Amino acid sequence: MGSAFRLARLVAVVVSVGFSYGGFIGIFRSGDTAGQKALGCGLLVGLLLLHLYNCVRAADGRRPTAWQWTLALQAVLTGAGLHLFASTWYGNTGFLAAAVLLLIRPAALAWAGFAVIVLAQFLSGLEVRPTVWDAAYLAVGHTAFVGLALYGVARFADLVRDMERTRTALADAEVTRERLAFAQLLNERVGTSIEEVVRHGDAVRESSDPPAVRERLSASLATEDDGDLLVYGSGELVNCLIKHELLDELKLFLHPVVVGKGKRLFADGIDTTAWCLAGTHTFSGGAVVLDYRPAQPPAA
Structure with missing residues (x-):
């Protein structure tokens, strides 16, 4: 793949790390103990690494090896963080939401899984926010937004990859078109004569009389126009x-x-x-x- 695709993948990595930065800030600013903060940071690091493995696409567009297991592990880490750090974990569920959209097939099942994750964040938010609207803001403004944004940058990298492949295919098609045009021109000028050569090819190859072969080929290669x-x-x-x-x-x-x-x-x-x-x-x-x-x- 070209430099444009590599740049698109780098953008996906930077955006992912940027969203995780907000999660680290939330953990450090919480009133949890130092041990709880260390645990939260460890969970978030693992979640980020799993997200990069699952969602930063390879050049061939295939899902990563053993993606079912890494997605399941990502779900476990997300659930653990949501349970232990409900007041600060809300944006981090977006990593799982993006992974579900990118990895699950068919698309209808992926969007159903996305909705379940947003709903889980909403229910968790009800425990730490005073109103339903606040909980809905955590679910929609954080989980859904982060998930869609990460999904979008990953699909953008796919789009860049497909555009590079299309450009290469168009260039190959142009080369093929020129070759076909040359072949057609060659056939129009000497095609009939070449057919004669092929028709008499075995006799020419097996003959032991060079003058006779030359005379036969000369007749086969005779064209209306003189030339080499x-x-x-x-x-x-x-x-x-x-x-x-x-x-x-x-x-x-x-x-x-x-x-x-x-x-x-x-x-x-x-x-x-x-x-x-x-x-x-x-x-x-x-x-x-x-x-x-x-x-x-x-x-x-």
């Missing part, structure tokens, strides 16, 4: 043409790279001494074009 017929690559075809003395020119591109292995350029039985170097051209990058011509012109 070029072959790029295709080692087997080139070796066959060399064997039957059907090449007028051979250009070899020599790159300054040591591979150490690979296919041989010339097959067994090819007489490489029948060619002489007619010219060279060196490019700025170090590549050299070697232009070879037959030592004796092919038989007409």
